[in-house]
Amino acid sequence: MHIQMNNIHKAFGTNQVLSGVDFELRAGEVHALMGENGAGKSTMMNILVGLHQRDEGTIAIDGKETYFTSPKQAEEAGIAFIHQELNIWPEMTVLENLFIGKEVTSPVGWLNSRKMKALAKEQFARLAVHLPLQQEAGLCSVGQQQMIEIAKALMTNAKVIIMDEPTAALTEREIQKLFDVIRALKKEGVSIVYISHRMEEIFALCDRITVMRDGRTVDTKDIPATSFDEVVRKMVGRELTERYPSRASKPGExxxxxxxxxxxxxxxxxxxxxxxxxxxxxxxxxxxxxxxxxxxxxxxxxxxxxxxxxxxxxxxxxxxxxxxxxxxxxxxxxxxxxxxxxxxxxxxxxxxxxxxxxxxxxxxxxxxxxxxxxxxxxxxxxxxxxxxxxxxxxxxxxxxxxxxxxxxxxxxxxxxxxxxxxxxxxxxxxxxxxxxxxxxxxxxxxxxxxxxxxxxxxxxxxxxxxxxxxxxxxxxxxxxxxxxxxxxxxxxx
CATH class of the missing domain: 3.40.50.300 (P-loop containing nucleotide triphosphate hydrolases)
Structure with a gap:
């Protein structure tokens, strides 16, 4: 799936959040989206999936102008958004979370638990995830909940998955597991929009990067053609001479x-x-x-x-x-x-x-x-x-x-x-x-x-x-x- 967003504008009341943003996502790439908090990254993605409507600009999917009116419509078209605050129902089982709103039923309307379990196992095998389907989702680690969300996205035949700060609460082991899954999805032609503030992850995982600042697109580059310092400079609009300010510690009582x-x-x-x-x-x-x-x-x-x-x-x-x-x-x-x-x-x-x-x-x-x-x-x-x-x-x-x-x-x-x-x-x-x-x-x-x-x-x-x-x-x-x-x-x- 190829997505092209051109000259996107969005204001909430008198607050102009986006002022002419451009963004391109190619098929089968991991594309980093970076910018300071409030730069407009999440707003732009929310416009793509139909949670917000643009004020100006065009969105083309595979060359055809396309505008969704709801995230569900975007999901049906193959675009899934995994938010930083995971959409998990903790008291429900893993299986129930996977199929909520998308239950598989028999011709007479009964839940087809056998088919749902088979589909769940198929997706977990694809992700190399081992989770008891009858376990309450709230008892799963954050990393496991993240995998449930990815499995849910793949069950909708997602061709694009947007991940907002996916590693914020993961352990190192869970982060490496997520990276393995993302690389496997990329080989299958799935595109990933990867929103993160962790620079090391961006350079280890992504193919291209788009930097935003103050509601505008500053630049898009291939990862090998840029550097940590250049990305920081474009994000904040100034040089950060040191990542950590120097300290002159004088401990007292x-x-x-x-x-x-x-x-x-x-x-x-x-x-x-x-x-x-x-x-x-x-x-x-x-x-x-x-x-x-x-x-x-x-x-x-x-x-x-x-x-x-x-x-x-x-x-x-x-x-x-x-x-x-x-x-x-x-x-x-x-x-x-x-x-x-x-x-x-x-x-x-x-x-x-x-x-x-x-x-x-x-x-x-x-x-x-x-x-x-x-x-x-x-x-x-x-x-x-x-x-x-x-x-x-x-x-x-x-x-x-x-x-x-x-x-x-x-x-x-x-x-x-x-x-x-x-x-x-x-x-x-x-x-x-x-x-x-x-x-x-x-x-x-x-x-x-x-x-x-x-x-x-x-x-x-x-x-x-x-x-x-x-x-x-x-x-x-x-x-x-x-x-x-x-x-x-x-x-x-």
Whole structure:
């Protein structure tokens, strides 16, 4: 299938999202689509599949002008869109998820379970996936759920599959499995639109790349004809002299001390310290227990045993409000479900943990609240027309900035960042890194959990590695390498 989109324009109200975008997808290619958050990548693909309608421009499929009125119509024509938030019904079985809305029935209307199972096994065999069809989909890993989505797409005889940040929550093993599947699909003539912020993946997997900026197409090139630096420059419209800003760490007093923290079945005997002005990186494989440790520190989970000391004083943190009272902020890895109230405005989301600071005698000062929110929007360069914009309508990177802003507002002495740049473009990543440096310069202690080893090495002053719920080692920044971290993460010495 060959797709040509020319001079596509789209505005939502007064917000011009696309301004003359061009995009070509050839049969049997893996085409990377890159750009900063808010560049218009997802909007362009949503127009292609009929979720939004263009204001101007033309779309041709195999040389014929074609405009879909719904994603279902696009799917029937052979174009499937696998969104970053997977469309999985967790309480339903794998088999039910595969055929929801597309059930196979007998001539008299009964479900033909035997045929559905045979078709499911056929597609899973094609993908070299082994999943129990009667298992609840919610019990599958994110990688397995991704394969369910791909199998669903192939069952519609998809000739084009659009993947939006497909590896954002996958383990290294699941990423390699996905790459194998994509390469196999390419050999069968299936085209892939691959939307990602992970530059290493783009250069390892894709044939061509289209870069977007501010709702426009900047350039399309064959992957061998471009470079990391050139792509970054075109994405952000300026040179990024360094991927990670330099740090001059001057650790001060111990802010957090954890002794023997244990949660049955999740982690045991965890002990470490974090000092004012330093960034301690937590690394390890998916499921090692990193996030569980952080949730316990913030009172989202209870400790079975162990001690937490803040500024030398032993404290009990049973709930998040206990943690906030002790100056701890927590930027969760799941910003959509836990970090934000998506239907609330930017103002409400930013103000929520900070209401005490502009409340007097039970009344909220709207003026103080607005000044507070406007300052944070400006400081973190949140791209929005208004503080009243719902958080749901923001790009992923701007949503992350709102989550960070609301916790900066409490004036934390300890900030826990769990996957702070997941799904965030390279320009916004650097802004977050610079903000982390500014916070540590002001004496804030930071814990950063990250699955990206270059990020761990580029931003941490010390690196603590977790393996199967235990701390397997600690490395100073100057001595740490990816090989050392992976050795510790897999149980080596």
């Amino acid at each position: 111990v802010v957090l001390e954890v002794k023997g923290a244990t949660k049955q079945g999740q982690f045991s005997d965890v002990s470490f310290t974090v000092r004012a002005g330093e960034i301690v990186g937590f690394s390890g494989l998916m499921g090692a227990g990193r996030t569980e440790i952080m949730r316990a520190l913030f009172g989202l989970e209870s400790l079975d045993q162990g001690e937490i000391r803040i500024h030398g004083k032993s404290v009990r943190i049973r709930r998040p409000d206990d943690a906030v009272r002790h100056g701890i902020g927590f930027i969760t890895e799941d910003r959509k479900d836990e970090g934000l109230i998506l239907d609330f405005s930017i103002r409400d989301n930013m103000a929520l943990p900070n209401l005490f600071s502009f409340t007097s005698k039970g009344f909220i000062s709207s003026k103080k609240e607005q000044e507070f929110v406007d300052t944070l929007i400006k400081r973190l360069q949140v791209k929005t027309q208004s503080a009243e914009t719902p958080a749901r309508s923001l790009s992923g990177g701007n949503q992350q900035k709102v989550v960070i802003a609301k916790w900066i507002g409490i004036g934390p002495s300890l900030l826990i960042l769990d996957e702070p740049t997941r799904g965030v473009d390279v320009g916004a990543k650097r802004e977050i890194y610079q903000l982390m440096n500014e916070l540590t310069d002001r004496g804030v202690a930071i814990i950063m959990v990250s699955s990206e080893l270059p990020e761990i090495l580029g931003m941490s002053d010390r690196i603590i590695v977790v393996h199967e719920g235990k701390l397997s080692g600690e490395l100073p920044r100057e001595q740490a390498t990816q090989e050392q971290i992976m050795t510790l993460a897999t149980g080596g010495q």
